[in-house]
Amino acid sequence: MTDDTATPPSPVPPRADGPTAPAAAVPAEPGFLTATRAFYDAVAEDYAERFSDDLASRPLERALLAAYAELVGTGGRVADLGCGPGRTTGRLASLGLDVSGLDLSESMLTIARRENPGIRFEQGSMLQLDFPDEALAGVVSFYSSIHTPLDELPALFAEFHRVLAPGGHLLLAFQVGDEPRRHDRPWGHPVTLDFERRRPERMARLLTAAGLPVLSRTVREADPALHEPTPQAFLIAQKGEHVHRLRPSPRPATGSWKRR
Numbered sequence: 001m002t003d004d005t006a007t008p009p010s011p012v013p014p015r016a017d018g019p020t021a022p023a024a025a026v027p028a029e030p031g032f033l034t035a036t037r038a039f040y041d042a043v044a045e046d047y048a049e050r051f052s053d054d055l056a057s058r059p060l061e062r063a064l065l066a067a068y069a070e071l072v073g074t075g076g077r078v079a080d081l082g083c084g085p086g087r088t089t090g091r092l093a094s095l096g097l098d099v100s101g102l103d104l105s106e107s108m109l110t111i112a113r114r115e116n117p118g119i120r121f122e123q124g125s126m127l128q129l130d131f132p133d134e135a136l137a138g139v140v141s142f143y144s145s146i147h148t149p150l151d152e153l154p155a156l157f158a159e160f161h162r163v164l165a166p167g168g169h170l171l172l173a174f175q176v177g178d179e180p181r182r183h184d185r186p187w188g189h190p191v192t193l194d195f196e197r198r199r200p201e202r203m204a205r206l207l208t209a210a211g212l213p214v215l216s217r218t219v220r221e222a223d224p225a226l227h228e229p230t231p232q233a234f235l236i237a238q239k240g241e242h243v244h245r246l247r248p249s250p251r252p253a254t255g256s257w258k259r260r
Contacts, residue, residue: 033125036147037104039183039193040084044107046187048085055091060220061173062091064234067216068138068171069095071236076137079163081126082144086112086119092140093119099140102126127156131163139164142173146196153203157210164239170212174198176219176231200233212237 040047055062065088072078074096080089083101085108092099093116100120103109112121124130126144139160148156160170175181177197184192204214216236222228 032147032149033104035191035193039191040103040105041107042189042191043186044085044105044111046189048108048111051085051087054087057226060218061234064171064218064236065091066095068140068169068236069097071169072097072138077135078138078140079129079131079136080140080142081129082141083112083121084108084144086116086121088140088142089119089121090116097138102129127152127159129159129163133162134165134168136163136168137165138169138171140171142171143175145172146174146198147193148196150196150198153206154210157207157212161211161239164212166239166241168239169215170207170235170237170239172203172207172235172237174203174233176200176233181229197230198233200235203233203235204237207235207237212239 055065069076069092076097078092078097078099080086080092080099080101083089083103084105086101089099089101089112100122101109101112101116102122102124103112104123104125106123109121109123112119122130126141126148141160145153145156164170175195175197176199178199180194180196182192182194200217200219204217207214214235214237216234218234220232220234222231
């Protein structure tokens with residue numbers, strides 16, 4: 001109940017420096033990011049079950065991960081970016097690396113934390129990494145750049161370069177090809193997403209331009225037993241010991257992404 005006889009409060013005087021400026025607008029989330037998050041949040045449990053023993057049937061991938069771990073060195077700090085349910089992250093940890101995982105999809109991260117309780121997993125963007133400059137001995141992007149548009153790849157690779165220490169190594173995996181493959185309503189979920197295929201030569205040029213020259217280029221032919229429609233590519237690149245620091249221009253975040 002109000003007291004109509006009370007003296008009304010004095011008006012607040014205006015600020016001497018004028019009215020308060022409106023807050024800066026938050027940039028709208030790009031469509032590819034929204035679609036990627038929605039897709040993997042929807043399919044996470046089905047995906048994790050379908051690919052539960054994925055590495056067990058891929059001896060070349062296991063050998064490449066072991067070679068990468070040896071290049072980085074025991075105890076090297078590594079980020080598995082776009083880690084999904086954490087299978088590759090767990091493998092890297094078993095090889096002696098100090099690894100953490102990052103993914104856009106909270107549903108994928110729930111599985112990763114459940115299956116790898118001793119590993120740190122965080123939600124975040126590959127284009128806006130929460131690591132200081134030159135903080136990591138290694139970056140792994142195992143089929144996690146395949147939903148990033150081509151024109152965003154230079155910024156993505158510049159961010160990889162930023163967080164890698166001089167001499168640090170990047171492992172990049174992706175499917176080979178020229179046309180994307182669209183996955184529509186996987187496992188009956190009402191989501192759709194394009195999976196980009198790319199050429200190793202073009203990716204190597206982009207990495208070199210970002211200050212990450214390629215040391216090793218491996219292409220494995222598609223395996224019918226694994227229902228693979230395309231060859232698989234694996235690039236290992238290294239940041240030079242004495243190179244100028246590259247800075248990506250500010251961009252919205254990109255997300256997390258998988259193999260199929």
